[in-house]
Every structure is written in structure tokens, then in C-alpha cells.
Amino acid sequence: MFHIPLRLVTCLTASLALLAPTLVAAESAHAAAKRIRLGSSADVSRGSWSGPAYTMNGSGAVVPATMTRAIDAIRGGTGTLDVVVIAASAPGSGSTTPECDTVMGLAGVNSCTTWTLTTRNDGNNSAANSDIRNAEFVYFAGGDQCDYADWKGTALQNSVKSVVAKGGGSGGGSAGHHINSAVVYDACGGSVTTDEALYDPYDPAITFTTGMFSWPNYAGTINDSHFVTRDRMGRTMAFVARAIEDGLTTGGAAWGVGVDDGGSLFIDKNGLATAAGADTFVVLGDHRPEQADPDRYLTYDDYKIWRLRPGGTYDFKNRPTCGYYLRSVVDGIPDRDLYNGTPVTNCG
Structure with missing residues (x-):
């Protein structure tokens, strides 16, 4: 995300008067x-x-x-x-x-x-x-x-x-989507593109904040936004590789969660996520990258990717082990058509 000027809030217009703004x-x-x-003007009072x-x-x-x-x-x-x-x-x-x-x-x-x-x-x-x-x-x-x-x-x-x-x-x-993941791509060093991230997963613009929020059933996640519109699959792949390589997540795995413009992921108290509005992608890296070093192209074999169309679900509490398609990155070059694939059904 780019830094934008801080805004000043003005008085509400008369058209909002019926909502009793203060x-x-x-x-x-x-x-x-x-x-x-x-x-x-008064908050709700309720026990549970x-x-x-x-x-x-x-x-x-x-x-x-x-x-x-x-x-x-x-x-x-x-x-x-x-x-x-x-x-x-x-x-x-x-x-x-x-x-x-x-x-x-x-x-x-x-x-x-x-x-x-x-x-x-x-x-x-x-x-x-x-x-x-x-x-x-x-x-x-x-x-x-x-x-x-x-x-x-x-x-x-x-x-x-x-x-x-x-x-x-x-x-x-x-x-606001970014800040709600377990590992936050904070963009404090500036925004990074897919090409930049794949060519160097340690690009100075790739910085993370951890320990901000750790929501139940949402461990190991790295959120990304404007996902398809701005072609961010590749950079999410780099984020996932970095999180694993640097030990930002546990168990040697990390999950990128990319939501496109107009899309939204609703997650209930049991960790079941349902996509709405536009597609959401869950990108799993479940092993250390084959190559992830400063000033070197990323190489990572077999990311597991779930594409959730509106109405599709993903269980973050009991994370699925099937239904994904596979994509890889070799020397900074990703496979073609990162956003579509035939789901694997024989997951062994």
C-alpha cells in the first residue's frame, strides 16, 4: 500500500442529521x-x-x-x-x-x-x-x-x-485486511510488486510486523489485497516463502490469503471462511523454499492454491488437505496462469 496524506475530518453534512451524528x-x-x-449516542449494554x-x-x-x-x-x-x-x-x-x-x-x-x-x-x-x-x-x-x-x-x-x-x-x-492477519506485510518500506518480490524475496520493501493480532483459527496467515486486479499472486508467494524461511510462522508452513477488489471473506467463530463478492485465494507453502536469499531469484516448488469463488468455503480450523492446484516458481519465474488450475483430488 502507498502512503497517502493524513486526512482531516470535518463536520457531517445536514443530510446525516437524522442519524444524530456527534x-x-x-x-x-x-x-x-x-x-x-x-x-x-448510548452504547448497547448486554452481558454476552x-x-x-x-x-x-x-x-x-x-x-x-x-x-x-x-x-x-x-x-x-x-x-x-x-x-x-x-x-x-x-x-x-x-x-x-x-x-x-x-x-x-x-x-x-x-x-x-x-x-x-x-x-x-x-x-x-x-x-x-x-x-x-x-x-x-x-x-x-x-x-x-x-x-x-x-x-x-x-x-x-x-x-x-x-x-x-x-x-x-x-x-x-x-x-485493514492486511493488519488482521497473523503475519502482516506492513509496507513500511514501500509497496512491492510481484516481479520485484519474485526476483528478490528480501527486497527492502518487503517488511513484516508480527504479534499484532493472532485471531483464533487464523494462525500462520499473511493477508494480501486487490489480489487479481493488481496481480499480487507472485508477491504473496514470496511473502509465504519468506515467512517460512525466517520462522515467522510455526510448523514450517504459511498461508497467504488474497482477496480481490470487491471481494470479502467472512470467517465465523469456528474458523469456517466463506467468500463473497469476488474470488479469494489461499496459498499454502508447506516446506522451506528451494531458494530464498537476498539478491537471488526465488525458487519454490509446489505451492498449494485453493481458489474460492463466491460462496466457496475454506476451513481455517481444520485446514483442508485436498482441493488445491499446484504452482511453482523457478529462478523468479512463476508457472503460467497462477489464478486457475485443475484441483488435485487424489491427495494421498
Whole structure:
């Protein structure tokens, strides 16, 4: 993801008046943080929730189909819940709350609050963390995942974890998709293309953050976004090889999870993922790369790839051992047609 200018949040337009928005200035110690709340001014009070549930989106926007499933799963089909959207920058044009605009149109939502947090210190903003802890779903907006990775070690990290721990959920789109994986391609050294990553899996632009979030049933994953649209299969292959070679995952395996533009992966509390909107790809590397060294082309034999068309599923709790097709990279050159293949059925 590219770095983009940090945004300033303005007052809501009169057209949102029926949703009773409030704009609250953050405490003076964190003057850069801004808050806009839509819907009820009071949080839902309830003893238990039925999640966790997650949405992993290939582009930044909320996908109503999977967000509705997450909301229904968390509230158990009854009552309402509160959502917090976290952004490190504001949209370049249009609404100042695009994610909450969509969320407030869905059933089962009591409120949606957008927090724009532009510095690392904002991760310790007490008002923002109070809203997060009181919410039942946290959505990371698109932007730059390096900004989100910078909040590792702040109160925000634990606040988001507490939402999942109480049976709520987490998710995001584009950069927000990246930050929700176990190993985060953080793009703090800049964005990398497929060709660059395959030619040198230790390209300076390939940097990772670990230990941010470790969601149940989602261990060993590296998310990638805009997957087919920006031809990112090859770079995900490089990420997977690096994660194994550098011991960023356990058991000598790593799973890339690539979601295309307009696509979304809903994951329930049992780890069952269902694709919606566009294709999702799960890319498994289950052995050390044949060659992965600085300034040398990547060589890796037999990645196992599952292509999930809308409605397709993948069980992250009991990870499948069949149904994949195989693709390899030799001296930085990948097999043809990385996005299609005949699934292996005799998996032995």
C-alpha cells in the first residue's frame, strides 16, 4: 500500500442529521484524533455475545453481505450492537464516514463511530480506546497498513483484542485486511510488486510486523489485497516463502490469503471462511523454499492454491488437505496462469 496524506475530518453534512451524528474533539493531549458518531449516542449494554466473527475485504469499502453476516453472528440474531471504524487518514473526497454510512444501513446496528487517528500516540487516546472496548465490531478502513502496524504496543492493540475476546469481531478492507492477519506485510518500506518480490524475496520493501493480532483459527496467515486486479499472486508467494524461511510462522508452513477488489471473506467463530463478492485465494507453502536469499531469484516448488469463488468455503480450523492446484516458481519465474488450475483430488 502507498502512503497517502493524513486526512482531516470535518463536520457531517445536514443530510446525516437524522442519524444524530456527534463530532467530539479528542482530549488535548491527542489533538490529532477526531471522532464522528452516527446512530444512538448510548452504547448497547448486554452481558454476552455470540462471536467472534471477521470480515476480510480485498478493497477498503465495507461489503454489506459479509458485514451483515458478522453482525448477525455476533448478536446471535437478536438485539443490536455498536461498531467502531478506525482510520489513519480521511477519504480524499465525499463523505467523511463512508464505512459507517454503509454500516448504518444494515439491520442490527445501534451506532457506528469513526475514529481518525493520525499518530502513534493516538493509539493511547483514552476516548478512542473506550469506544473500541465498548464496541462489538472493529473495522479498519483502507489506507496504509504501516500506520496501523505503528499502533503495536499501544492501548489500541489490546482494546481491539478485547472486542474479539468478548465474542465481538474485527475486520477491514485493503490495509485493514492486511493488519488482521497473523503475519502482516506492513509496507513500511514501500509497496512491492510481484516481479520485484519474485526476483528478490528480501527486497527492502518487503517488511513484516508480527504479534499484532493472532485471531483464533487464523494462525500462520499473511493477508494480501486487490489480489487479481493488481496481480499480487507472485508477491504473496514470496511473502509465504519468506515467512517460512525466517520462522515467522510455526510448523514450517504459511498461508497467504488474497482477496480481490470487491471481494470479502467472512470467517465465523469456528474458523469456517466463506467468500463473497469476488474470488479469494489461499496459498499454502508447506516446506522451506528451494531458494530464498537476498539478491537471488526465488525458487519454490509446489505451492498449494485453493481458489474460492463466491460462496466457496475454506476451513481455517481444520485446514483442508485436498482441493488445491499446484504452482511453482523457478529462478523468479512463476508457472503460467497462477489464478486457475485443475484441483488435485487424489491427495494421498
